[in-house]
Amino acid sequence: MKNLRTSNFVLPKTSKNATFTLNQISGVNAVDIPAEWEKLDASELSGTLMVVGAPDVGKTTFARYLFKRLDAGKSRRGYLDGDPGQSSLGPPCTMSLTAAKDENDAFPPAGETWRYFVGSVSPTGHMLPVLTGAARLVAAAKEAAISTIVYDTNGFVDPGLGGFYLKMAEIDLLKPQVIFAIQRQQELESLLIPLRRSKRTHVIDLPMSPDAQRRERPFRQEYRAQSFARYFQSSAFLRINWRSFVIFPTPHFMLHQLVALEDARGFTLGLGIVEEIDRIFSQVYLRTPLHSLDEVDAIRVGDVAVDPETFRDRRLNRKS
Numbered sequence: 001m002k003n004l005r006t007s008n009f010v011l012p013k014t015s016k017n018a019t020f021t022l023n024q025i026s027g028v029n030a031v032d033i034p035a036e037w038e039k040l041d042a043s044e045l046s047g048t049l050m051v052v053g054a055p056d057v058g059k060t061t062f063a064r065y066l067f068k069r070l071d072a073g074k075s076r077r078g079y080l081d082g083d084p085g086q087s088s089l090g091p092p093c094t095m096s097l098t099a100a101k102d103e104n105d106a107f108p109p110a111g112e113t114w115r116y117f118v119g120s121v122s123p124t125g126h127m128l129p130v131l132t133g134a135a136r137l138v139a140a141a142k143e144a145a146i147s148t149i150v151y152d153t154n155g156f157v158d159p160g161l162g163g164f165y166l167k168m169a170e171i172d173l174l175k176p177q178v179i180f181a182i183q184r185q186q187e188l189e190s191l192l193i194p195l196r197r198s199k200r201t202h203v204i205d206l207p208m209s210p211d212a213q214r215r216e217r218p219f220r221q222e223y224r225a226q227s228f229a230r231y232f233q234s235s236a237f238l239r240i241n242w243r244s245f246v247i248f249p250t251p252h253f254m255l256h257q258l259v260a261l262e263d264a265r266g267f268t269l270g271l272g273i274v275e276e277i278d279r280i281f282s283q284v285y286l287r288t289p290l291h292s293l294d295e296v297d298a299i300r301v302g303d304v305a306v307d308p309e310t311f312r313d314r315r316l317n318r319k320s
Ligand SMILES: Nc1ncnc2c1ncn2[C@@H]1O[C@H](COP(=O)(O)OP(=O)(O)OP(=O)(O)O)[C@@H](O)[C@H]1O
Pocket: 026, 028, 030, 031, 032, 033, 034, 053, 054, 055, 056, 057, 058, 059, 060, 061, 062, 083, 086, 153, 154, 155, 209, 211, 212, 213, 214
């Protein structure tokens, strides 16, 4: 295994790109590139490329590496961030798919973005929105002729919590051409054994880098708070009469609740934090970076509250 500790390196000859800076991959100074990653023939890859693994095995680091390795001249590329907790392309509670712009391989990519509101920072209790989001985002990208999509999945694979069934359902729906599996031990085997023998996909096993680090709950919470803070930093207030909009699932607003303002296709135009509720006049005051309600078709209320001072989130227990 090769450990690269320099700030630049030359891509293997399978890629047309010349060089890139390592800290563009993961926000850290050095990324360990295992020999198995380098050996991949990226010129053969197309369709949906799904990266699966338990938390902190290095899925995002590999997915970003893979995205850069794809042949930009061959097909339009997109990156699907499937983690509503430690999101890399959008604010927490959402999944986002962003297209690469031209041959530019910077991260985050600079092309068109589609965003889907999951309404929670974890797939626990929200597996259906995660599944629906992945399917809707991939379909939207394909309609826009983006035919190679790296899907960086979340680490929710625990069979006891339904994680296997979520991944299996995603595989059935999205029909990935390749599944890149990163395992700490053998934790994905009961998911992968039938897939390895099936013709419906191709499983590629990758070793976990020794540099992959576990991040504990406080780190994850702080990452989300910083991500929300960045997202809302240039927000203003919008007053909304909720009788003028469709509300999913019901107009049952709570203080500091996170909501999504959605377009007619169900994609997120912007998120908002409920800062005041006027039940007499059916109005909510939302803090949101969205400047106009012109394209808003519906409001989707989430199951999370975000403190507008600290941007820390907490789960809401909705009664209806
Ligand atoms: N190949 C690598 N070289 C250097 N650091 C790495 C490598 N792989 C992972 N890491 C580090 O380990 C941590 C976890 O990596 P990463 O975010 O890629 O994992 P993940 O599987 O996507 O996690 P999550 O389940 O939270 O989505 C990060 O701090 C990352 O920078």
